[in-house]
Amino acid sequence: MATPVTELEAITLGCVARTGPCTAYRVRQQFQRSPSARFSGSAGAIYPLLKRLEQRGLVRSRDVATGKRPASEYSITPAGRSALRAWLRAPMAPREVAVDDPLRTRMLFLDELPPAARRKWLDAAEEAVRAQEQLIADFAAGSPDAPGIDLANENARRLNRVRLRWLADARERLG
Amino acid sequence: MATPVTELEAITLGCVARTGPCTAYRVRQQFQRSPSARFSGSAGAIYPLLKRLEQRGLVRSRDVATGKRPASEYSITPAGRSALRAWLRAPMAPREVAVDDPLRTRMLFLDELPPAARRKWLDAAEEAVRAQEQLIADFAAGSPDAPGIDLANENARRLNRVRLRWLADARERLG
């Protein structure tokens, strides 16, 4: 059994699988369209990552020289698809499925702030969540129609709706 | 204005501030008690981090030699408290407040699996979320009573409840 792929590698594989043959640049664009900053899609991450995947035989590259500059177009291999499926199937430990909410982390220490600053924080947090909702809506609008993608977007929408209610409750409890 | 602290640094500062003077080991224990694997609290992360914070004047250390082994006990400085507050007050960009859900990420590519494996995934996911809920409950049971901590735990509970409903809907949509 080969080394399992990391989350970022899996998403990249998935992206190449979805989009079909594409350059590192296209992959980066996909990452950057996402409403989350988790995977920034910086060049320094993506280009080396695709090279690693190629060395492991999970993608293969074809040289496409538009004009004079060299460029590589990657496509997924059967081994790559299989690695992607293995990643999906891999059991997740309870701690690994934890939802990460940056606002929750801050809430833990919010009582370090004086009341006025606390209220200000809550206002800013609510605004940020609304902005995040907008990002999600925009992202969803540009997403291809597929049940998995739909459901993923729905997940993001619901989690944010809950956060807004939570923030409202927090305002009441702390205000 | 000094360099802002990272999230991990902030949590560490907050932990030292809360707990009062404590060793790196105590800080690690706090991290490891958390239901999330996000900050694993590995020694290789925490010990150097506290040293960095000390160099920046955000914590100060006192040598406590119980028995014969050297050890350092850290406490937060006024500058440290101020850095913690600055972290709390710092505006968050919309993309930075994104909720990260590992299950959502996988859902994006779930259609790569054959139907039977998909159902299996949904079962496993539901079980993992329930286990996660248990971890949260245990954590909450051992948490000190403070509004911020209460609210943070409530956030975790609610987000997971929503995920369970979402998984149920997904089962219907995909099954």
Add this chain to the structure above:
DNA sequence: CCGCTCATGTAACTGGTTACATGATTTA
């Protein structure tokens, strides 16, 4: 032709993980 954006990378830095070393304390 100048500046802007698109596009393809690379290199240095940073911070976290893994794995290890070691000593002290508890438990069988």
Add this chain to the structure above:
DNA sequence: TAAATCATGTAACCAGTTACATGAGCGG
């Protein structure tokens, strides 16, 4: 006293970010 666990670290490795270099195409 042997084994396990608590506790304090360190070092090598690895992946991601930041910042840069470079070239092509395009609009003014």
